[in-house]
Amino acid sequence: QVQLVESGGRLVQAGGSLRLSCAASGRAFSTYAMGWFRQAPGKEREFVAAITRSGDRTYYAGSVKGRFTISKNNAKNTLYLQSNSLKPEDTADYYCAARSAPDGLIYASGDSYSYWGQGTQVTVSS
Numbered sequence: 376q377v378q379l380v381e382s383g384g385r386l387v388q389a390g391g392s393l394r395l396s397c398a399a400s401g402r403a404f405s406t407y408a409m410g411w412f413r414q415a416p417g418k419e420r421e422f423v424a425a426i427t428r429s430g431d432r433t434y435y436a437g438s439v440k441g442r443f444t445i446s447k448n449n450a451k452n453t454l455y456l457q458s459n460s461l462k463p464e465d466t467a468d469y470y471c472a473a474r475s476a477p478d479g480l481i482y483a484s485g486d487s488y489s490y491w492g493q494g495t496q497v498t499v500s501s
Contacts, residue, residue, distance in 0.1 A: 376401065376490075377399050377400060377401040377403065377407065377490050378399065378400040378401070378490075379397050379398070379399050379471050379472070379473060379490055379491065379492035380397070380398045380399075380492055380493070381396065381397050381469065381470065381471055381492040381493065381494060381495040382395070382396050382397075382398070382495055383395040383396050383495060384468075384469060384495030384496045384497045385496075385497070385498070386498045386499075386500060387461055387498070387499055387500070388461075388500050389461060389462055389463055389499055389500065389501050390460060390461065391461050391499070392457070392458060392459045392460075392461065393457075393458045393461065393497060394455060394456070394457050394458070395411070395455065395456040395458065395469055395471075395495060395497070396454070396455055397409070397411075397453065397454040397455070397456075397471030397492055398452060398453050399452045399453070399454070399473065400452070401452075403475070404449055404452040405429075405449040406428055406475055406476070407428055407473040407474060407475055407476065407490075408425070408426065408427055408428045408474055408475075408476035408481060408482055409425065409426055409428075409445075409447060409454050409471060409473045410422065410423070410424065410425035410426070410445075410471070410472045410473075410482060410483070410485075410488060411423040411424045411445060411454075411456045411469060411470070411471055411472075412469070412470045412471075412472060412485055413465075413467035413468065413469045413470070413497075414467055414468050414470070414494075415464075415466060415467040415468075418467075420470075421436065422436050422483045422484070422485065423435070423436055423439055423443065423445075423456070423469070424436065424439065424443055424444075424445035424456060425445065425481045425482055425483055426445045426446070426447050426454070426481065427476075427478060427479055427480060427481050428476055428477075428478050428480075429447075429449075429478050429479075430446060430447035430448075430449065431478075432479070432481055433445050433446075433481070434481050434483060436483075438464075439465075442458065442459050442460045442461075443456060443457065443458050443459070444456070444457040444459075445457075454471050454473075456469065456471075458497075461497075461499045462499060463499045463500070463501045464499075465497060465499050466497060466498050466499045467496075467497060468495070468496050468497075469494060469495050469496075469497055470491055470492055470493075470494045471491070471492045472485065472488035472490060472491050472492070473488060473489065473490045474487060474488045474489045474490065475489070
């Protein structure tokens with residue numbers, strides 16, 4: 376069992392940057408592959424980025440590739456999402472997710488994840 380708590384969401388102007396964090400409880404953080412998802416008002420949840428349990432491989436949605444960076448610090452039990460060149464269409468609630476996995480595997484489907492945080496709100500003004 377792992378509990379995930381996101382933070383770092385706020386109002387930011389278009390073109391600005393944010394770093395979202397996802398703090399995990401428990402001792403098995405290094406065994407979890409993780410991801411970030413987002414859900415805008417009135418829209419379905421969508422994949423943003425994912426990372427292997429060791430943090431050596433990443434995968435991004437086309438809409439954020441080149442602007443967002445996912446990273447994982449196993450020593451600090453924390454997942455990050457560095458978001459640069461933000462656009463109004465990035466406005467959403469952002470969620471982190473985790474699942475136990477062998478190293479080298481990466482998951483882009485929300486259905487693949489066992490644990491979810493409560494979300495943090497990101498608003499990008501034009």
